[in-house]
Every structure is written in structure tokens, then in C-alpha cells.
Amino acid sequence: MAAGTRFKSILITGASSGLGGALARAYAKPGVTLGLVGRTQEKLDKVAEACRASGAVVHAAAIDVADADALGAWIAEFESACPVDLVIANAGTSGGPAPGTATEGLMLATRQVRTNLLGVMNTVEPLLPGFLARGRGRIAIVSSIASYRGLPYSPGYSASKAGARAYGEAIRAMLSPRGIPVTVICPGFFDSPMTDRWRGPTPFLFTLERTAAIVKRGIDNGRSRVAFPSLLVLGLRLADLLPAPIGDAIMRANRFHIVSG
Numbered sequence: 001m002a003a004g005t006r007f008k009s010i011l012i013t014g015a016s017s018g019l020g021g022a023l024a025r026a027y028a029k030p031g032v033t034l035g036l037v038g039r040t041q042e043k044l045d046k047v048a049e050a051c052r053a054s055g056a057v058v059h060a061a062a063i064d065v066a067d068a069d070a071l072g073a074w075i076a077e078f079e080s081a082c083p084v085d086l087v088i089a090n091a092g093t094s095g096g097p098a099p100g101t102a103t104e105g106l107m108l109a110t111r112q113v114r115t116n117l118l119g120v121m122n123t124v125e126p127l128l129p130g131f132l133a134r135g136r137g138r139i140a141i142v143s144s145i146a147s148y149r150g151l152p153y154s155p156g157y158s159a160s161k162a163g164a165r166a167y168g169e170a171i172r173a174m175l176s177p178r179g180i181p182v183t184v185i186c187p188g189f190f191d192s193p194m195t196d197r198w199r200g201p202t203p204f205l206f207t208l209e210r211t212a213a214i215v216k217r218g219i220d221n222g223r224s225r226v227a228f229p230s231l232l233v234l235g236l237r238l239a240d241l242l243p244a245p246i247g248d249a250i251m252r253a254n255r256f257h258i259v260s261g
Helices: 018-027 041-053 068-081 106-134 155-178 208-220 230-241 244-253
Strands: 009-013 033-038 057-062 086-089 138-142 182-187 225-228
Touching (some): 009 106, 018 041, 033 068, 041 057, 086 106, 138 208, 182 208
Parallel strands (some): 086 138, 182 225
């Protein structure tokens, strides 16, 4: 869809709180049907109620995006009733070493990959046949600035978000000639439950409302990439270009760390 086109059927994962919930409320208006997926039924119900109050028709389901079968079945049902114009694959989770430990451990690391990377694929892939048949539809994938340079205290998160960014960049090159644009979103720190678990500096911290506005504007304007704040993105990209020992020392010095929760 071209910039400024109104989306009538929108699917958003991770919609029970944080950025997903804020985007759901931002897109809610009369004439719009929202398909909202989240893990927490009570929180999801509150977002759905707010969106209905704004005039949107809402279909909501408490599903873990890591459950490909359950998510795929629900998406197929929603897509059949309301052919999707825009999908925002936003669901994410974070981790990090527990207090007194040096590593995350396999269970926590793979949980982040299942949600942050495979969850994106579980969301997007079921929609592609319909998008291709109609020759339209927009895909938005929420990655992170952590995708630009692995954070030493959040390896599972960094790996999962780097994978999500690479997946989004790859399918954009593949699908855009077929009329299906893709927006890859790499936000920095913003006010959210995930940031509340962060232990370390949060430079250029944005409000949730400002973050959602930037992301929505980027999607609506048809941007291929939305990465912000620019100075933090530049710093991480430069750290990746430096000799590895120097880049590693810079990342260690900043004590980036996510506490599991």
C-alpha cells in the first residue's frame, strides 16, 4: 500500500501491553478491524476494550506466538473473515543472566529465540499466500537496536532480534517487487515493561506514546526501515565496525543487562 493508505484490517501481536498495545490503540477507529494477539488475557481484554471504545471492531486471542499451530489456525480464521492489510509482528520477550550467574542458560536463551524470531515467522508466513494472491499487504517487523551489535549481557535477546531484522530485510527484498512492502523497526529504549527489567543505562529513553507515534508514522509513510534514536543506532553500528576487542570493551563498559522476568 502506498503512503497514506488507510489500513482496514490489521493484525498485531504482543498487543496486550507495551508497544503492541499502544499501536493497537493508535490504529483503532471506525471502519478498522483489529486482530490482537497477546499472552495475558486480562491485559489483552483491556486493550481490546479501549480499541472498541474508539470505534474499531476487535478480534482478540490469548496465544503464545511460539505456538505455531495455535497461532496459524487463529490467523487463518481471522484472515478468512477479514483479509489482512497490515501485520505488525511485535511480540517479544527478554532475558539475561540471573543474579550471581554468568550466563543465561539454554532454556532462557532459546525461549527468546522462539518468541522474538520464530514468533515473527509464525505470524508472517501464514499471511503470505493471501498477500501474494491479492498482490498487496504490508508487513511490519519489530526488531531492536540490539540487532546491530550483540549486547554482552543479553546474548539470547540480541541474537533473536538480529535474526528478526535479517528475516525482515530478506523478505522485503523478496516481496517488495510483488507489491508487498516490509518495514523493519529497530527502536531504542522506551518506557515499557521490558525496559523496567533493564539494569544499566537507558540513553535517549523515549515515552511509549512517542515511540508508538514514530513507528506508526514510519509504517503509514511506507518506510523500509524505522531505527531510532539515530545517535544510538550510529553508536552501535560503529561499535560493530571497530576491531572486535575494542567493540567488546565498549559494550562491557556500558553494562547493558536485562533482568529476566
